Amino acid sequence: MISQQPAETPRDGRRYEIVAGRLLTTGAQPPAHHAAVVGLMVHLKTSCPPDLMVAVGSLAFRPTPTTTLRPDLIVCPRGYTGVHPPLLAVEVVSPSTRTTDVVLKRALYETHHIPSYWLLDPTHQELTILTLTPTGYTCQSVLQCEETFHTTHPFPITLTPSQLLA
Template structure:
């Protein structure tokens, strides 16, 4: 059985409490947004952190393996340590999984920052973990820009990522 990774069939496989979650192939706009954000994150990333796309999983428990669209983690961190940032790029087929299920899982497993990028609406939502759960730091539309310091200094503009 596949672990949490993209396979040649274009699907992504994750394990949630021992159950297999399969995400089908994504549209070109999804891939373009992932690549645009990857380039921006890698350009600003300090050397002690690592930006990955699908090549690294987060395994918070023996029965759970999660693979965000993008992830920023400590360079030498074990896969059981939460990444500092998880990003999901929303597509029509993943909206509920990303907005509800993944948000709950990432919050439960204490991922400090969770971003949701919707290429269809050119919207970026930045969530920050607090002692009581995720709090919305910003919701950006199209050409709006926002300067964040988490996980490192970066200016984000959804229109530049989704155009």
């Protein structure tokens, strides 16, 4: 069964997550945030192999009984249950989420062994690609505007921030 947002959580445009038993609420995001999520989702779906899926905000990662994380976008195996780490977690950075995404989420995703973590900043047309190593996340690339990067994880794909945000 796919992990869905609990029925008792309001459907009010906010994102509800639990970190070490404490509720973390993110307010409704601006249109640029949603456009960036959709742009990246479309780009990823065109290269996604059939045994994987790209999901936007609808799936939770529950690494412990007191932690439920809901990335803006994930890539995971079909049949994902939310217990094991997704292959990729992506957060779209906005002014209201910058510290949470860059500091807190990075530490949580690293601690819970998510192999790849991307930060997409639509304001600066910047994509940061982090890869998990035995010592923690290593920055593979920070792409700006028209710069291009080819990665093989979670599957082969070429990325250019301006194309993702067009």
